[in-house]
Amino acid sequence: MTPGAEPGSGFRWPEALSAPVRELSDFSRLWVALSGGLDSTLLLHLAVHCHGPAGTVNAVHINHQLQPNASETEAFCRALCAVLEVPLVVERVSVVSGDDRGGSGGIEEAARTARYGVLEELMRPGDILLMAHHGDDQAETVLFRMLRGSGVAGLAGMPASRALGAGRLVRPLLHLERSELEHWAQAAGLSWINDPSNTNERFDRNFLRHRVLPLVRSRWPGLNRRLCHTADACAESETLNRKLAALQWKSLGGEWDRLPTTGLKALSLAEQKNLIRWWVRERGFQPPSVADWQQSLHDLLFAGEDREPELRAEGFSLRRFQGGLYLVPEKAPLPETPVALEPGPARRWGEWSLKLEPVSTPESLPPPIRIFTRQGGERVRFHPDGRSRSLKKWLQELRVPPWERPRLPLVFAGSEGVGELIAIGDLWCSEQYSGGAHAAAWRLVVERECD
Known part of the structure; x- marks a missing residue:
């Protein structure tokens, strides 16, 4: 035409x-x-x-x-x-x-x-x-x-x-x-x-x-x-639902990625569903398609303290930990083998950025430094003459959510197999590689992107 x-x-x-x-x-x-x-x-x-x-x-x-x-x-x-x-x-x-x-x-x-x-x-x-x-x-x-x-x-x-x-x-x-x-x-x-x-x-x-x-x-x-009138009525109802959810979110002390479970438990099932759907949409995701919301929410909110309930959806999951319901976005998979960290541009590691930079004119290159994730059984020595501690128990004491622990970049210095753990994400860094870094003449900078 x-x-x-x-x-x-x-x-x-x-x-x-x-x-x-x-x-x-x-x-x-x-x-x-x-x-x-x-x-x-x-x-x-x-x-x-x-x-x-x-x-x-x-x-x-x-x-x-x-x-x-x-x-x-x-x-x-x-x-x-x-x-x-x-x-x-x-x-x-x-x-x-x-x-x-x-x-x-x-x-x-x-x-x-x-x-x-x-x-x-x-x-x-x-x-x-x-x-x-x-x-x-x-x-x-x-x-x-x-x-x-x-x-x-x-x-x-x-x-x-x-x-x-x-x-x-x-x-x-x-x-x-x-x-x-x-x-x-x-x-x-x-x-x-x-x-x-x-x-x-x-x-x-x-x-x-x-x-x-x-x-x-x-x-x-x-x-x-007729259907237009139905759509308009539903749109008005949805507007009121969102306003209610926003008010309840504020009153319960909701955060960007966390909703306290104590206040959530006190709401009716309809209010719980409405609040969670609003929260999910605010984060840019689609609410999960759940056949039995009552059972799913009961599992999330009332499962035993030793349990780690989870509701999976497209692009994210809802998980409970330490009195909070968390919205956890899916993350890209991490490397399956150790990655070398050398002086120069920052190295990407999932949602993390790691960089090795000199604090003076170093007399020599740093020892081999590698980034890897937890494999189990790791121990950390916070002071050169101190006792080593179980990394697993230390992360539990810090209340690091279970889904974040496997993604923490662990930084080792020294030869493979006999290396020493010198950094755990942004939670801890050996004094040799932090502050003035006089001992190593190199500073390790670890930063995490916000969701």
């Missing part, structure tokens, strides 16, 4: 369509997510009409490389933006999924994750990204999430606006139905590319769109409006 530069002669954009876009202000750059389909093509024309190109309106096209007409669609988007004098960014992504049914973890979810990852990276402070989701999309989303057993947060549907990377995402067409958009696009004489995957009913959303929703609408013509 050949994109037209402007709508047909005599066409005027209706106020219901243009007002939400025209009223956008206080942005550095206005982006339009352009798929080449009807909705996003109409939205790009609308953005240009309301704000003009002039370097303010930009477009981004994500080529998922999944459809046979992916190249044709990309070419259409390039031609459309050239005619409208809109700068276009094209990003090609590779989508990998083990499930092509489109359910949780399926190809649709994998494509969405890849798409939003690119969009987040694109956003700078002050940027606004427009997406062309409409009322039919919102109804479909609410029904889809209901069938998946989503809670109030999920049933709130897609927000009209939210943070995205360093900028914001805005959906100005959510109050309109697709039939209205198609009517106006045809009246304007616009052309677009149809995505062949939108008719494939193997995907759950397409099955709802083509089979379920038309049947339900035939019985309840105002379905979109």
Whole structure:
């Protein structure tokens, strides 16, 4: 198809369509997510009409490389933006999924994750990204999430606006139905590319769109409006839930990665679930999908003191230790063999940084220094003429959480097999390698990144 530069002669954009876009202000750059389909093509024309190109309106096209007409669609988007004098960014992504049914973890979810990852990276402070989701999309989303057993947060549907990377995402067409958009696009004489995957009913959303929703609408013509009301009510409820969680978090003495269990135990099950979900989202993760929250929370909060209960989720786990419930992000694996530490640039070790630097003009190089993790049975001598102590018991006395102990970088000086432990993370460093370091003429600097 050949994109037209402007709508047909005599066409005027209706106020219901243009007002939400025209009223956008206080942005550095206005982006339009352009798929080449009807909705996003109409939205790009609308953005240009309301704000003009002039370097303010930009477009981004994500080529998922999944459809046979992916190249044709990309070419259409390039031609459309050239005619409208809109700068276009094209990003090609590779989508990998083990499930092509489109359910949780399926190809649709994998494509969405890849798409939003690119969009987040694109956003700078002050940027606004427009997406062309409409009322039919919102109804479909609410029904889809209901069938998946989503809670109030999920049933709130897609927000009209939210943070995205360093900028914001805005959906100005959510109050309109697709039939209205198609009517106006045809009246304007616009052309677009149809995505062949939108008719494939193997995907759950397409099955709802083509089979379920038309049947339900035939019985309840105002379905979109009804589901929109449900989404709005759930959004209000979720806002109140988050405010309650924030208040309870403060009153219980919650920290960034720790929540005291004493106060948490005194809350009702509903309040416990709400607070933990809020906490997880604040840390940037998705709350765990738990079939039996009551049993899971009971295990976390009331298991014996000699136990180490854990609830695993995607990208993190919830663990209890010393009267606190901890949110522990997953960490990258550490080296399986010792790593040499030599004078010069800092050496990375997981979330740690270690550096060996001179404190004067050393007469010779330091002895071989290696970094490794606990293997069991290590002992440490805190003073040259003192007795050695069990590292395991010492870490227990310091109340170092069990999941942190295996990740502590242990620094040894001397030949392999007979080396002496000279540092334990940032918890202790031998006086020979700290302070003035007169004995060794080298200073060991160990720093840890904050989560």
